[in-house]
Amino acid sequence: MANGLTVFLGGAGMNGSYQEDMITSLRQAGISNPAYGNYSGLFKGVDEHLPSSLDTLGDASAVVFYNQDKNDPIALQLVNTNQCKVEGKYSALGLVVHEYSGRNSLGEECARYVLRYELSTPRDVNFSLQTIGINNQRPQRGQFNFIGYSWGAVIAARTALYYANLQVEVDHLVLVGAPINLSLLRAVRTHAHIRNVIVIDLKQHGDPIYAGMSDAELITSVPILASQMRSGSGEGHFYYAVENGDGQTRRHLLARSLFQKGLR
Template structure:
C-alpha cells in the first residue's frame, strides 16, 4: 500500500484529498471600547423639548462625555406618553411640592403659618381654616394670633413611609452606573428635584456621585441640606438664576414657590428668568453651551 493508505485495527483508510488548514476567523487583536463615566441630564416639567437633546450635545462638545437625558413623569408610569405635552408639563409642575423635600422631612407641604397654641405646657399646632393638624378642644387654650387667612400643612409619619425609589431605570435610562470615570447628575427646574432625589437614593445605598448639579432648583431647605452634606455626593453644585430674574432658588419654602407661579407664567413664553436655558432659539443653544463650559470648568468630565 502507498503512503496515502493508513492501516488500523479498525480497517484501512485511504486519503482522498489534501487541504491546508486555515483559520475561520480573523484572529487579529481588536481594541475593546469601555464607556467612561455617565452624566445624566434631567430637564424641566414634562421633560420635553428639543433642548434636552441639545443640552446633551453641548455637554459632549464641552468635553463631558457619555451624557444622556432621562425622563421621570409625575403621572403613572407610561401615561405621559399618552397625554398632551401640556398636561404632562402641568402635572410635573404641580407635583414639585410633593417631591421637593428630603425623605427624612416630616412636612410634605406647608403654606402660611399654622396658628400656634399652648396646651399642657407645650406648644402644638391648632387646626386653622384649611389646616390639617388639630388638637382636642379645651376651655383653656392660649393661641398666638397669625395674620394668614389661608394656612395649609400636610405632614407625615416618616417612620411608616416607604422610601421612594429613584434608580436610573425609573428615569428611563438603561445605561449602568459607571465603573470607570465620573457619575454625574444634572437637573434643571423640575428635573433638579428629581436629580436631588435620585442622588440621595444612590448616596444612601452607598453609591458615589461625583457631581450633582441643581439649576433653578425649587427644593426645600431639608433637601438642599441633605444633598450638600451627604458624604457620598462629592460635589453639590447649586446654580440659582436670581441674576436672570428667576424667583426660584434652592432652599425656598413652599409658600414662596406657590406665590411665584404668576411670575413663572410670565417668563415661560420668552425663555427668560427661570427658563433661561430652555429656549429653542439660537440664543438658547448658545446659553446651553455656556452652561456646559461652566460645568466643565467645575470639574465635570
C-alpha cells in the same frame, strides 16, 4: 465598560428639543457619555401618551410632593419657616402646630405658631437609573454625575441621594433653577457620598425660583412663572430652555462652565 455617565433631567414635562441640544453641548464640552432621562410626577407610565402641556402641568404640580428629603414630612403650609428655630411641636388628628423663633430665610421675623397639615401619602423612593428613563448601567469607572434643571433638579437631587444612600459615589450634582426645600438642599450638601453640589440659581435673569426656597415662596411665584413661560422669550426661569439660537448659546456656555467646574 462605559467611561463615566452624566445624566441630565430637564424641566417639567421633560420634553422639548433643548434636552437633546443640552446633551450635544455637554458632549462637545468634553463631558463623557451624557444622556437625558424622564420622570413623571403625576402621570408615571402614561406620560408619553399625553399632550406635552398636560405632562408639563402634572410635573409642575407634583413638585411639592418631591422637593424635600424623604425623611421630611410632606407638609402643606403657606408660611416661610426656612431657617426658623423650632421651639416646640404639637400634633393631633394630622394637624401639626410648630412653635418658632428667630428669622426666616428672607430675614423676616418668624411666625410664632404655624399650623401644618402633614400628608402621609407614600412617596416613591426608588430613583434608580431605570426608573428615571436611563438605560445605561451605572459606571464602574469615570465620573457619575447628575444635572437637573427646574423639576429635573428635584429629581436629580432625589436620584443622587438614592445612590448615595446605597454607598455609591456621586461625583457632581448640579442644580439649576432648583425649586427644592431647605431639607433636601441640606441632605445633598451634607451627604458623604455626594462629593460636589453645584447650585446655579437664575435670579440675575429674573427667576423667582432658588434652591432652599419654601413652599410658600414656590406657590406665590406661580404667576411670575406662568407669565415667563407664556412669553416664550427665555426670560427668568426658562433661561436655558428656550429653543432658539440664544438658547443654544446659553446651553453651550453652561456646558463649558460645568466642564471648568470639574465635570468630565
